[in-house]
Structure formats: C-alpha cells, structure tokens
Amino acid sequence: MFIGCKRMKNVAHYANYALFKLSYAARRERVKIPLLEDPESYATSLKQSDGQQYLGYVAWGLNYLNMTGTGSEDKQELGRNVLQELVEANASRPEAYIALWQVDYKDNKD
Amino acid sequence: MKFIRMAGSTDADLKPEIQRVNLFPKMSHQPDVGRPVPSKTKDLQDLLLYLLSGSYRLHSLVISDYEILKQLYQKAAQSNTYDSLFASGKNHFYMNDFEKARESLVGALKLRPDDPTCLIWLGVVNLYLGVRVSRQIRGMTNKMDTDYKTLVTTRDRIFGEACKLLSSKIETLLSQSGCL
Numbered sequence: 060m061f062i063g064c065k066r067m068k069n070v071a072h073y074a075n076y077a078l079f080k081l082s083y084a085a086r087r088e089r090v091k092i093p094l095l096e097d098p099e100s101y102a103t104s105l106k107q108s109d110g111q112q113y114l115g116y117v118a119w120g121l122n123y124l125n126m127t128g129t130g131s132e133d134k135q136e137l138g139r140n141v142l143q144e145l146v147e148a149n150a151s152r153p154e155a156y157i158a159l160w161q162v163d164y165k166d167n168k169d
Numbered sequence: 170m171k172f173i174r175m176a177g178s179t180d181a182d183l184k185p186e187i188q189r190v191n192l193f194p195k196m197s198h199q200p201d202v203g204r205p206v207p208s209k210t211k212d213l214q215d216l217l218l219y220l221l222s223g224s225y226r227l228h229s230l231v232i233s234d235y236e237i238l239k240q241l242y243q244k245a246a247q248s249n250t251y252d253s254l255f256a257s258g259k260n261h262f263y264m265n266d267f268e269k270a271r272e273s274l275v276g277a278l279k280l281r282p283d284d285p286t287c288l289i290w291l292g293v294v295n296l297y298l299g300v301r302v303s304r305q306i307r308g309m310t311n312k313m314d315t316d317y318k319t320l321v322t323t324r325d326r327i328f329g330e331a332c333k334l335l336s337s338k339i340e341t342l343l344s345q346s347g348c349l
Contacts, residue, residue, distance in 0.1 A: 070285040073213040074339040077289060080220050081296050081331055088303045090325055095332045117221070157221045 072114060075101050079118050083125070098122060116145055117155050124162055212259070212286050216293055251280040255287060258294070267298045285342055288334050295331035299324050 079101035085092050102122050106115025123138025139162070145155035258273035274291040281287060302324040309317050 068343070069210065070213065070289065071339060071343055073217060074285075074289050074292070074335045076217060077220060077293050077296065078332070078335050081292075081328065081335065084296060084300055084303070085328055088306075088324070090328055092325075092328050092332045094336060114217075153218065154221050157218060161221070 068108070072105060072108060075105050075108075076114055076118065079105070113145065113149060113152065114154065116141060117158055120145065120155070121158055213289060216290060220293065249276065251277050251284075254280070255290075258290065262290075262294055262297075267294055267301065270294045271298065283342060285339060288338050288342075292331045292334035295327050295334065299327040299331060302327065 078095070079098050081092075082095055082098040082101060084090075085095060086098065098118075099122060102115060102118035104115075105118050106112055108115070120138045120141035123134045123141065126134045126138075139159070142155045142159040142162075145152075146159060149155065254273045254277035258270045258277060261267070261270035261273060271291065271294050274287060274294060278284065278287050278291060302320055306317065306320050306324060309320070311317060
C-alpha cells in the first residue's frame with residue numbers, strides 16, 4: 060500500500076458524497092443511470108468508511124429529512140435531531156450546520 | 170503563526186516567522202501523464218460545502234480563496250497551464266457559468282488525466298449542468314417537441330458523464346494506487 064493511500068481514500072469520500080447528491084438528482088428527475096446506486100447506499104458506504112463517519116451521518120440525516128409519504132414526519136424529525144447533534148458534537152466542522160441551515164431556510168423562506 | 174526561538178534568546182526575542190505564500194507555483198506546459206498527482210484537499214472541501222448548501226443558485230456561500238484564484242486567473246489566464254485552467258474552471262463555477270467551467274476543467278484534465286481533484290470537480294460541474302437542464306425540461310409543456318427530446322437526451326448524457334467521472338474513473342485511480 061503506497062504512502063498516499065489515505066489521501067486517495069479521502070478523495071474517494073468526496074467522490075462518494077458527490078455521487079450521493081447525483082443519485083438524489085437522478086431520483087428526483089426519474090433518470091436511470093447505469094451503475095448509479097441509491098442515495099442510501101452511498102450514505103451507508105460513507106458511514107462505514109474509516110475516518111469519515113461524520114460525513115456518513117450527515118448524509119443519513121439528509122436522507123431522513125428528504126423522506127416523504129406516510130410516517131415520514133418521524134423520520135424527518137430524526138434527521139433534524141441527527142444534524143443538530145452533529146453540530147453540537149463537532150463544533151469545528153461546518154458541514155452539518157450548513158445542511159441544517161439550508162433545510163431551515165427552505166422551510167421558512169416563504 | 171509559528172515562532173522561532175533563536176539560540177540564547179529570551180521569550181521577548183521571539184520573532185514571528187513570516188510564511189511566504191507562493192500564489193503562482195511553477196507552471197509546466199507538459200502533460201503530467203503517469204506521475205502521481207497529490208489531491209488538493211482544500212479544493213475538495215470547498216466543493217463539499219457547495220454540495221451541502223443544497224442550492225444550485227446559492228454560489229457565494231463559501232468562497233474562501235476567491236481572491237487568490239482571481240489573481241492567479243488574471244495573471245495566467247492566457248497560459249493554458251493546468252493551474253490556470255483549473256482556477257478558471259473554479260471561477261466560472263463560482264459565477265454559475267457551468268459550460269465554461271466544464272470547458273476549462275476538461276482542458277485541465279487533458280494535462281493531468283490522473284488528477285482526482287479535477288475529476289471530482291468536473292463530475293460536480295456536470296451534476297450542476299444536468300440539474301440546470303432538468304429545470305429547463307420542467308418548464309416545457311409540450312413533450313412531443315423536438316427541443317424537449319433533445320434536452321432530455323442532453324440531461325441523461327450529462328448525468329451519465331458525471332456518474333462515470335465520479336465512480337469508475339476514481340475507482341480506477343484507487344485500484345492503480347493499490348488502495349482497493
């Protein structure tokens with residue numbers, strides 16, 4: 060294993076997060092892309108990876124917040140709680156805060 | 170800021186070390202094929218924050234190095250080196266000009282085909298372009314229109330390219346590096 064492996068794996072985390080967003084966009088537009096998996100798969104992959112569980116939890120928080128249909132209110136509440144706890148527990152990282160801010164902005168802008 | 174203690178000095182003599190920042194690193198016109206390219210974590214972190222903001226219109230949220238990039242771009246815009254093309258791509262992305270951003274990043278990727286940072290940036294620019302085309306499609310009412318079909322084909326192609334850049338190409342790089 061070469062010395063830059065950890066750095067390369069960090070690159071893979073960023074690519075996975077971008078794929079997570081792409082998967083969401085494709086689902087919303089009902090576009091089928093060969094090889095592209097569900098957003099949940101990418102969120103799980105991030106959560107299980109070494110050193111980047113934080114990003115995985117952010118992705119799962121967003122997953123829950125974007126759920127619709129019956130019983131989705133509880134999941135949305137869970138997603139919000141996950142992001143709030145991430146903000147409190149990781150004060151130096153802005154990702155969860157930005158995600159939460161964005162959700163609140165969308166809910167309250169009108 | 171770091172402080173250097175000179176031999177025989179007291180605490181009062183501590184002097185701050187001035188860190189020189191090289192805004193214009195040495196540029197090369199030669200393609201860097203086969204050379205391991207270090208990833209630029211900061212560039213990727215900026216991109217991640219953009220993605221997290223979730224809005225495809227809100228683009229002045231986190232431009233931490235905009236001024237540096239502006240200087241770099243203005244000085245080197247004509248040189249067609251990797252650094253100038255990458256900086257140009259980022260600046261166009263910040264200004265919501267995704268077509269030009271893609272053009273610049275494709276040029277940068279030709280010079281460094283193994284650069285994971287550039288691959289991810291290009292993938293995300295394609296994602297934004299696809300979302301923009303999707304908006305145009307949603308605004309159209311006549312689904313039998315030729316323009317409608319063209320736009321749907323374009324959107325699918327752009328999303329497909331984004332997926333390829335972000336998945337298979339990155340996987341190939343990881344595999345070549347022995348990380349998989």
